[in-house]
Amino acid sequence: MGLMNSSGLWVDGITGTIALVIFLVSLVLEVWAFIHCAIQRSDAFTALGTLSKGIWLLLIGGMMLLSYFFFILNSLFGLIALIAALVYLLDLRPRIKDLLNGNH
Numbered sequence: 001m002g003l004m005n006s007s008g009l010w011v012d013g014i015t016g017t018i019a020l021v022i023f024l025v026s027l028v029l030e031v032w033a034f035i036h037c038a039i040q041r042s043d044a045f046t047a048l049g050t051l052s053k054g055i056w057l058l059l060i061g062g063m064m065l066l067s068y069f070f071f072i073l074n075s076l077f078g079l080i081a082l083i084a085a086l087v088y089l090l091d092l093r094p095r096i097k098d099l100l101n102g103n104h
Helices: 009-038 042-048 053-069 077-100
Strands: none
Touching: 009 053, 009 077, 042 053, 042 077, 053 077
């Protein structure tokens, strides 16, 4: 039979561990994005012509909570939360940093 026994427990253990690691990494990114967003000035969001600070906080925080509570169901909320956090961290965060440093 090789590495997997007849019930497939070995594979289930590996996939469960991978899912947990992905969930934890996603949660860390989402918390980082939420905290960074929360400590920024509201007018920076307006100056960049993006969604308001409150909308970003609601989007990132709300999806983060939904992904946490529905992790057992492997729901789509986790993917949406990760995408929102990554858009914020990779697109908006550098633009806010440039704006506040006077590089914009």
